[in-house]
Amino acid sequence: MVEHCEPSLNQAFAALADPTRRWLVARLRSRGESTVTALAGPLPMSLQAVSKHLVVLERAGLVRRRRAGREHRVALEGRALKAVAEWVNEYQRFWEDRLDALAAHMERQALEIERTDPKEHQQ
Structure with missing residues (x-):
């Protein structure tokens, strides 16, 4: 397959191709920084599954994750x-x-x- 975009842009589009990940981005946009647990709450999937989706978004540069004590907090990354x-x-x-x-x-x-x-x- 020919790739006409820079790799980071390709990663971002690939990450956003999934409806769950788009929902996570929309949720972070509307509510701001959140814990992984709070993000997973309304979704019909395990905390582990949500965390895997967040890793894809993180690798694409769409979100950033930081530890705050025992919690992992996630926020949108604007670049x-x-x-x-x-x-x-x-x-x-x-x-x-x-x-x-x-x-x-x-x-x-x-x-x-x-x-x-x-x-x-x-x-």
Whole structure:
């Protein structure tokens, strides 16, 4: 497989491909730093399974984990998320520009048709 992105961006997208990991990222975004136990609470899986998902997110640079006594606390890491957002935004701008150009072309075509045959469009 050809990889067109830098490895860290590939890791981030691979990590975010999983719905559980996207849920964990969304939960951290809405609630801020949290313990692994608190993150695992609402999920229908073991603490160990949640911890494995967090390791994938951590390796991709999307979260950071720190020990606070006996607890492991997890928080979002902005740098990798920013890289993902920038990559997506490039393509969003690309498609918005293309669609704007298509809309302008269609408007010009409609005006040209109306100009060349105004009677047909007055009905």
